[in-house]
Amino acid sequence: MVRIVDVAAEAGVSPSTVSHVLSGKRPISEATRERVLEAVRRLNYVPNPAAQALRERSASAIGFYGSDISETFVARNIRGVERVARHAGYHLLFASGIEFDYDVGRALDFLHSRRLDGIILAFAFNETEPIPFPRGLDCPVVTINRAVPEGYHSVLPDNRRGGYEAGRHLLESGATRIGFIGGPPNRPASSERQLGLARALEEHGLALEERRVYLGDYSQGSGVIGLRRLLEADPGIDGVFCVNDFTAAGAINAATQLGRRVPEELKVLGYDDRDFAEFWPVPISTFSYPLEEMGQYSAELLLSLMRGDSLPELTHYIPSTLVRRRSTAS
Template identity: 35%
Template sequence: MTHDDQPTPPSTLMDVARLAGVSPSTVSRILNGTARVSEDKRQAVLAAIAQMNFAPNQMAQALKKGRSMTIGIVVQDISSAFFDENLRGIDDGLKGTGYASVIVSGHWNPEEEAERIRLLLGRKVDGIILLSGRMSDEAVRAFSLQRPIVSTGRELHTRSALGIKLDNEHGAWMATHHLIELGHRRIAFIAGPPNNIDAEERLAGYRRALREADLPFDPKLVVEGNFIESGGLLAINHLFETQQQFSAVFAANDQSAYGVRLCLYRKGIRVPDDISLVGFDDLPGSSYTTPPLTTIRQPLYEIGLLSTNALLRLINGETVDTQVPPLELIVRETTRRVR
């Protein structure tokens, strides 16, 4: 390698200060936003930074502030399309912030969620996003005394912990009310797993819609599922095996609805001609089912983005006031008026 081929050594903060005609401490304070200098001096430093293509060592700056520039994310099921949308929003929210993420799974187990959070705290993350889960509010508040936490699916508001919760009960009411408006009177409900707050609230919304329409609640039309496709398939099979009569099905989430749809297809039952079907979530694949699924849209991507912005504010010691986007009924082609 000739002398001309030697790589140019990186510019230093001292080089920038020399070119701008200021002290190195002034350059440092301008970079971290704490300098009180004239606009001319600020512009001289910025011009020197651009001319010398100076890139400050972000990790060194973070360490000086006592930060790792990482956040922890506790997801319940890494393979779920539901959490994929949350994670996409989180990823976009971190762009340009200098933060990286560490993702672990809690598997809907409160003890495992707590163990995962302890692991993240041991790695010195600056904050944690807990996506759903079954950990108690008290446990989340206790962990937040060590690092700020934003948790979805719960109502929580302290100086270091924030909950972001959607109105599942109202969403389920909208889904059931939509079917009632179409003339359906026998509406089966594929519920979520027991001891799951989202599942409980969606069952409550289903029951409220029936009650307000003066329709009887028939427990034989409610079958427990598990929020995945196989659970939806097994639940609808149970309804047929017990010879229940119904003209519509409300599945407590889209993945359950996919299982219901497969069972109906195998039995030669047409959707929506014979049976109408509604889901809950509006996962990306729900636009492409056959036929496209009517569902309740959860703003999953937006919740991920909102969680990230809220956590970064908590990390910086700022107050947070979140405006949670509303749920929305998305009418596609799996529902129709009763003939």
């Protein structure tokens, strides 16, 4: 491998001159400059990043942990993160949860041991178990889709507001007897959306009645079962907010099978804007996350923390936007 001394020899100068030419940290005469650059090109020289990192006490690297990279949520986050990071001259070290047996702790230990300049943790599901940060972890950390009580910064989707807007939209589209098919109660994503929905209904003088709530497991199957239960409990239901698009798809399937026309007799609203929502037999109205922007924003946050800025807010909420499709058309 060609070293800086080789380039120096080729150009007939000292290594420090080569370094100065490349970094521009000292003025170099145009003639030597040209000669050095020519030598660099001829020898195809690339500085050894390990030597640079050692000398500069910084790997110019950001660690990215994703609880599951094959989840769209995480995969699209990373795109935003990468854009910002690379622009700022940092590269991405990758560690997914899967390979650590879903163990954030071990992934963090690993990232810590790599002496990174910053770490971003992205979670596909907003669980609530605490994150075991390694002791001695001294670099800035930003989390995506998980609130961290320990005082780290986090970027979160505004689920409460999403639920609220879901309620408003269903009301505006003419529904009055509105139900909710959610996920497990310990999942903030689900419970927050439910709370938002309830508030929207209350503002309209309505209540989110308990018999109109079914809590499943985010799956398509729980949409099927959930819709059946809801109709049993109240056959007059005319609008359902589902915690995600899988559930909404199941609900639409079930409604169609039971002879209820969507959206004429029943409005169904999903969440997440999965790829299939757009062309489901009844195209599904849903909420789209600005996933790349969330990644981007968290990387910008991390960069300011790395620069030493202290930011007042610890949690940063990002709104989702409603995507109107046929399943809630008036």
